[in-house]
Amino acid sequence: xxxxxxxxxxxxxxxxxxxxxxxxxxxxxxxxxxxxxxxxxxxxxxxxxxxxxxxxxxxxxxxxxxxxxxxxxxxxxxxxxxxxxxxxxxxxxxxxxxxxxxxxxxxxxxxxxxxxxxxxxxxxxxxxxxxxxxxxxxxxxxxxxxxxxxxxxxxxxxxxxxxxxxxxxxxxxxxxxxxxxxxxxxxxxxxxxxxxxxxxxxxxxxxxxxxxxxxxxxxxxxxxxxxxxxxxxxxxxxxxxxxxxxxxxxxxxxxxxxxxxxxxxxxxxxxxxxxxxxxxxxxxxxxxxxxxxxxxxxxxxxxxxxxxxxxxxxxxxxxxxxxxxxxxxxxxxxxxxxxxxxxxxxxxxxxxxxxxxxxxxxxxxxxxxxxxxxxxxxxxxxxxxxxxxxxxxxxxxxxxxxxxxxxxxxxxxxxxxxxxxxxxxxxxxxxxxxxxxxxxxxxxxxxxxxxxxxxxxxxxxxxxxxxxxxxxxxxxxxxxxxxxxxxxxxxxxxxxxxxxxxxxxxxxxxxxxxxxxxxxxxxxxxxxxxxxxxxxxxxxxxxxxxxxxxxxxxxxxxxxxxxxxxxxxxxxxxxxxxxxxxxxxxxxxxxxxxxxxxxxxxxxxxxxxxxxxxxxxxxxxxxxxxxxxxxxxxxxxxxxxxxxxxxxxxxxxxxxxxxxxxxxxxxxxxxxxxxxxxxxxxxxxxxxxxxxxxxxxxxxxxxxxxxxxxxxxxxxxxxxxxxxxxxxxxxxxxxxxxxxxxxxxxxxxxxxxxxxxxxxxxxxxxxxxxxxxxxxxxxxxxxxxxxxxxxxxxxxxxxxxxxxxxxxxxxxxxxxxxxxxxxxxxxxxxxxxxxxxxxxxxxxxxxxxxxxxxxxxxxxxxxxxxxxxxxxxxxxxxxx
Numbered sequence: 001x002x003x004x005x006x007x008x009x010x011x012x013x014x015x016x017x018x019x020x021x022x023x024x025x026x027x028x029x030x031x032x033x034x035x036x037x038x039x040x041x042x043x044x045x046x047x048x049x050x051x052x053x054x055x056x057x058x059x060x061x062x063x064x065x066x067x068x069x070x071x072x073x074x075x076x077x078x079x080x081x082x083x084x085x086x087x088x089x090x091x092x093x094x095x096x097x098x099x100x101x102x103x104x105x106x107x108x109x110x111x112x113x114x115x116x117x118x119x120x121x122x123x124x125x126x127x128x129x130x131x132x133x134x135x136x137x138x139x140x141x142x143x144x145x146x147x148x149x150x151x152x153x154x155x156x157x158x159x160x161x162x163x164x165x166x167x168x169x170x171x172x173x174x175x176x177x178x179x180x181x182x183x184x185x186x187x188x189x190x191x192x193x194x195x196x197x198x199x200x201x202x203x204x205x206x207x208x209x210x211x212x213x214x215x216x217x218x219x220x221x222x223x224x225x226x227x228x229x230x231x232x233x234x235x236x237x238x239x240x241x242x243x244x245x246x247x248x249x250x251x252x253x254x255x256x257x258x259x260x261x262x263x264x265x266x267x268x269x270x271x272x273x274x275x276x277x278x279x280x281x282x283x284x285x286x287x288x289x290x291x292x293x294x295x296x297x298x299x300x301x302x303x304x305x306x307x308x309x310x311x312x313x314x315x316x317x318x319x320x321x322x323x324x325x326x327x328x329x330x331x332x333x334x335x336x337x338x339x340x341x342x343x344x345x346x347x348x349x350x351x352x353x354x355x356x357x358x359x360x361x362x363x364x365x366x367x368x369x370x371x372x373x374x375x376x377x378x379x380x381x382x383x384x385x386x387x388x389x390x391x392x393x394x395x396x397x398x399x400x401x402x403x404x405x406x407x408x409x410x411x412x413x414x415x416x417x418x419x420x421x422x423x424x425x426x427x428x429x430x431x432x433x434x435x436x437x438x439x440x441x442x443x444x445x446x447x448x449x450x451x452x453x454x455x456x457x458x459x460x461x462x463x464x465x466x467x468x469x470x471x472x473x474x475x476x477x478x479x480x481x482x483x484x485x486x487x488x489x490x491x492x493x494x495x496x497x498x499x500x501x502x503x504x505x506x507x508x509x510x511x512x513x514x515x516x517x518x519x520x521x522x523x524x525x526x527x528x529x530x531x532x533x534x535x536x537x538x539x540x541x542x543x544x545x546x547x548x549x550x551x552x553x554x555x556x557x558x559x560x561x562x563x564x565x566x567x568x569x570x571x572x573x574x575x576x577x578x579x580x581x582x583x584x585x586x587x588x589x590x591x592x593x594x595x596x597x598x599x600x601x602x603x604x605x606x607x608x609x610x611x612x613x614x615x616x617x618x619x620x621x622x623x624x625x626x627x628x629x630x631x632x633x634x635x636x637x638x639x640x641x642x643x644x645x646x647x648x649x650x651x652x653x654x655x656x657x658x659x660x661x662x663x664x665x666x667x668x669x670x671x672x673x674x675x676x677x678x679x680x681x682x683x684x685x686x687x688x689x690x691x692x693x694x695x696x697x698x699x700x701x702x703x704x705x706x707x708x709x710x711x712x713x714x715x716x717x718x719x720x721x722x723x724x725x726x727x728x729x730x731x732x733x734x735x736x737x738x739x740x741x742x743x744x745x746x747x748x749x750x751x752x753x754x755x756x757x758x759x760x761x762x763x764x765x766x767x768x769x770x771x772x773x774x775x776x777x778x779x780x781x782x783x784x785x786x787x788x789x790x791x792x793x794x795x796x797x798x799x800x801x802x803x804x805x806x807x808x809x810x811x812x813x814x815x816x817x818x819x820x821x822x823x824x825x826x827x828x829x830x831x832x833x834x835x836x837x838x839x840x841x842x843x844x845x846x847x848x849x850x851x852x853x854x855x856x857x858x859x860x861x862x863x864x865x866x867x868x869x870x871x872x873x874x875x876x877x878x879x880x
Contacts, residue, residue, distance in 0.1 A: 001027075005066035007036065022049075023072060026057060035059075036068060053096050076101040091115065091139040101134070115139050208282070208302040211289060216241050216257055219297060228282075228304050230275030245272055260286035260298040270302070281306045328352070330364060330425040334412065338363045339384070339423065351429050353399035364425065371395040371403050380410065387412045387420045393430070405434040447521040449499055450506035458520035458528060459581060465516075465532050466580035469573060475534045476580075479544065480569040480587035481509070483525035483551075484599040489562065501555055501562065508550045512543060528584060537572065544568055544602045552600065565600035567591050572604070620675055623668055626655060627680050634688050635855035636706070638864060639826060639848045646868055647846045648705035648739065651689040652855045653681070673711060682714040683723060690731035690738065692858045697737075701865045707739040707769060712746045716753075721760055735764050741771040741792070758787045769826065773814065784821060790846075791818050795829025798849070802834050815842050 001012040001023060014020040026032050026048045035046050036059060046057045054076040060069045076094070092104040093115050103115065117123065120137040202209050208225040210218055221236045229236065229244060241257070242250055249270060259266040270282045282302040289297040322329050328348030332339045340361045349355055352367065359366075368377060376394045383390035389411045396406040407430045413422040445457035453461070462478070469476050483505065490498040502525065509519045509527060518530040534540060547568065554561040569590030571583040586605040594603035626632060633656065636649040655663045672678040689706045696702040714720060728735055740761065746754065761768055769790035793814055800807045811827075818825045827839045830849030839847060856864060 001070045003027075003036075003068045003070060007033070007068075010067070019072070022055075023070075026072075027070065032057070036070075047096070053099055054101050093120075093137040093139065095135045095137065096133070097135075112139065205301075207304070208300075210236075210300045210302070211297055212241060212257075212300065213297045214261065214295065225302075228274065228280055228302070229272070245270060256284075256286055257298065260288050261295055263288045263290060263295055269305075279306070280304050281309055326428075328425075328427040328429075330359075330427070331413075332364065332423045332425070334387070334420045334422050342422070348427070351398075351404070351427070352396075358399070367396040367406070369395070369397040369401075369403070371397070380408075384410065384423065396427075404429050404431045406430070450503055450521050452506050452510075452527075453518060453520040455520065455522050455528075458518060458522075458530065459584075461518050462530055462580045462583070465530065466573065466577075469532070474532070476573040476583065477531040477534050477540050478571045478583035478587045479529040479531065479540075479547075480571075480584070480591040481527040481529065481547070481551075481566050482568075482591050482595070484565045484567055484595070486525040486564065489564075493562075497557060500557055501564065504555055505551060505564070508553075509547065512547050512550060528587065534572070540570060540572070544570065548600060548602065567594040567599050568602040569594055570602060570604050616671065619668065619671055620677070622657065623655075623672060623675075623677055626657075627677060627684075630684060631655065631658075632681070632684065632688075633857065634685065634692065635857055636692075636861045637848060637855040638853040638861070639707070639846050640852050641846050642840060642844075644868075646704065646865060648707060649861065650707040650741070650848065650855075651685060651709075653685055654855075673713065676713065678711045678713055679717070682711050683727075685709075686724070687727050687731060690727060690733040693737055694731055694733045695858070696862070696865070699862065701862055703734070703737050704865070705737050705739055705767075707741050709741045709771065710746070712743075715742060715746050715757065721757065724766075725764070735766045739767045739769055739790070741769045743771050744773065755786060762787045772828075788823065790824045790826055792826040792828050792848075793844075795849075798827055798829040798835055798839075799831075801838055802832075808838070811839070811844075812842050815844055819843065 002010040004010055007027070012020070012023070014023060027036070029048060032046070032048050035044070038044075041061055043058060043060045046059075047053055047055065048057050049055055054074050056073055056075045058071050058073070062068070091112065094101045094104070095117075098117075100115070115137070117137060120139055122138045124136045125133065202220070202222050205222060206224060208222065208228050210221040210225055213219050217240050218237050221233055225231075225236055226233055231244075236244075241253070245253055252268070253270060256266045256268050265288075266286045268284055268286075270284050272280050272282060274280060281304070283305045284300060284302045287299045287301075288295045289299055322345050325345060325347055328351045329343075329345040330341055330348060331343040332341050341359050341364060344354075344356060344359045348359070354366075372395050376392045380390050380392050380394075389409070391407075391409050393405060393407050395403050397403050407428040408425060409427075410423055410425045412420040413424055415421050445454060445460075446452065447454050462476075465476055486498070486501070489501060502521075505525075505527070506519070506521065509529065513519055513529070514531070514533070516532045520528050520530075522528055531540060531543065548566060551564060551566045554563055556562075569587040569592070571586035571590060573580075573583060577583065590603045590605040594601045597603065633654045635652045635654050637652060638649050639647045641647040653665055653669070655665075655668060657663050669678070672681055686708055689708050693702060693704055693706045696704050717723075728738070758768055767789040768787070769792055770786075770788055771792050772794040773791040791814065793811055797807045797811050797814075801811055802808075815825045824845040826846040826848055827835075827844045828848050830836050830839065830847045831851040833851065835849075836847055836851060853864060
């Protein structure tokens, strides 16, 4: 029995239940407790129960732990077993006080039933540790003839010797017993400690520790088994191990179990599902349990490596990723002086040409060189000193000395306590990207074809030079160069030839530049030049005349010579020039003036240009507002036939400005043609005329055919016919009530396409008239092919009809030719009765002019139609 310092039972073992009960009774006695509490370190003996004087308690104290080992034994039994010997003629009684404990007698003879101390031949006393006193008595044996009294003195002496020897032997025996007890106590304490150590190891081991019997059933399982599997201990114990593993793993685990049963250690991985279905990966070690050279089961230690294996897999993946990365990766030690490189991946060595041996243990500054920006290097070192992330782009150098652009990220790596232990650098060779950026920057500021600066770069240089010129007395000049008649080269010879001409033009212009001058291509065939350090206008004139001569030289391409000229506008900076971009605008206006003077010329900018341009800009804006508000009106001029009846009307556009009054069509129509505003205007005119004619019909004054003038832009648009059909559909006007008037120029620009459109108009039953006939360069061969119905003689021939024989002959010829081609003839500008009568004599079909009727609003037209009679035609004075 093992007791702690508080005399609490730690461990006990007995042979029988009665012994355990007796033991428990004795240690509760006060006398025994006092005996146990005595501060003695030596082993001690005690007889606690007077009714059983042979039962002895022995205690051995462990001073280091304060524990006591308590045991009991039968001293009579001990002496009886250990003191048997040849006693000769004697019997020996061992007494405690007067009570005999045992009687020793010779083998084969029984002891005398009555032995009293007064019968003893000799006696001796012995004291045992702990205060137990024994007395040994020697008696004559009953089997011996004691009547040989002559030998009695010798016999008594022999009995005394025997008792002395027995006494010495018994004391030695007790000493040996105590020594054996002490050894047993030490062994038991060691065993108990070992058991506690094992149980502590078993209980508190972080891994699952278990044992299986020889059949594979769980005998023991620690708390970690419960934590990993989710099952309680009672659910685990006595279960076969296959109950907890996947069926696919059974055969493999059986093999490992068989190996352990064969007294071999085995190790394997095992994946199991816990009670909740969550997977766990276990690293299992199986060890045989061998008792008396027989394997009775196995011990198992299973470590849950689910997380660690996942982390290892992740680390391996990261390592392979870093090695496979196209970016160079460096790891440097942050705690060593000079921060030496500890690791460099393959991409780094490929990128820089340095081997692992070249870089490991060195600072990465060997990558820097003369092209490395000191400010960026200083920024990088400052961030490293402050243990902060840094991202820089700098020029580094390979081992062979060639530079490359390095897009570098450096980040600190911190341990669990937040201390920086390493720096990780990731570098990317962006040399190609930098080169691409340079190309993009070049193309963003240069013309792709001629490689000259474009408008953006030109304006930057103009601004820089303008700023410098304001600080001194020198002036700037901007030249706007536009090639004359360049479009026919593209149209007839192709854009490839045109591009080659432009490249040569750019080369020639560059040849005329000074060291600080600039030439740029704005687009198409337009170039602009900046001349600096101008002190007098004569310098500019000399340069411009040289340019005109140079550009006029023939261009030899593929064995043929091409001739080009240019028109140049000149703008010179003044003290009043506020913005340098104004010089470009002024030179542009001057260039157009040079074009008007016959081309192959130059013109200086004057303030008068600005006034004209400003007026044109204002008119354009006001015209746009009128378009959006539909602030136009249509006036209709009647067309009278030979009988004096209404043959139709012509729709004429009018614009009454809210503050400027009526604005002449000769002012705003050419502007609308140039700006493209004519398209929405023409569409409005067509729709308004159709609606008005439909209204006349519904009012009982129709049907009346209306003639509408078409602009070249409108006629040549791909959507012209579609828009026309939709307008007729929306307004409901029958197509035969619509007549379209075209100028000769429209038909002559692209005759074949025009004929196709005219054929489509004829199929729609829309008639077509040629307006201002005789003023253009009409081709009579085309005229006979055109699907038209009417020609209108220009008013310039009618004006001098009665005074000029030539005009009269031309008019007669036109009328005769038209009639022979089956065409009707309309005479415009009839202002006098004499003109009217002369035209009637020439068999002209229809007459139009102020002498017959002025253009009028729709309401006035209604009255005019109502006043017409078959007997009289009203005439109006031409000055009204």
